[in-house]
Amino acid sequence: MKDRIEKIMEKEQLSASKFADAIGVQRSNISHILSGRNKPSLELVNKILDRFDNINADWLLLGKGDMAEENQSHSKPGSNGYTFQSQPQNDQSPTDEINNAPVPVRVVIFYSDNTFEEFRSR
Numbered sequence: 001m002k003d004r005i006e007k008i009m010e011k012e013q014l015s016a017s018k019f020a021d022a023i024g025v026q027r028s029n030i031s032h033i034l035s036g037r038n039k040p041s042l043e044l045v046n047k048i049l050d051r052f053d054n055i056n057a058d059w060l061l062l063g064k065g066d067m068a069e070e071n072q073s074h075s076k077p078g079s080n081g082y083t084f085q086s087q088p089q090n091d092q093s094p095t096d097e098i099n100n101a102p103v104p105v106r107v108v109i110f111y112s113d114n115t116f117e118e119f120r121s122r
Contacts, residue, residue: 001063002040004067023044042110045060049108055067103121
C-alpha cells in the first residue's frame with residue numbers, strides 16, 4: 001500500500017508533508033508509512049478515500065483495478081446477493097428532504113476475511 005500512497009502523492013504533485021496536511025493527519029504518520037516503519041491504519045485509508053474521492057478503494061487497499069474510478073456511479077454486488085446502486089454525484093450535498101439534515105454519502109464495510117464493500121450515495 002505504501003507504493004500506492006506514493007503514486008497518489010505523485011499524481012497529485014504533493015510532498016509527504018502536503019499530503020499529510022491534505023488528508024488531515026500528522027506529518028510523521030506519512031513519514032513512518034513511507035519509510036516502512038508503520039502500516040497505514042484504517043482511519044488513514046478512510047481519510048485518503050474521503051479527500052481523494054476519485055481513488056478506487058479496491059486499488060488503494062488491494063492493488064486491484066485502476067487507481068482512479070472512471071465513473072463515480074457504479075453498483076457493487078453485496079455478499080447477500082443484493083446489488084446496491086450508488087447515485088451519481090451532483091453539486092449539492094445530499095440532505096434529508098424533510099428535515100434538511102445531512103445524510104451519509106459513503107459507507108465502507110470491512111469483513112474479517114480482509115475484503116470490503118464500499119457504497120456511495122453521491
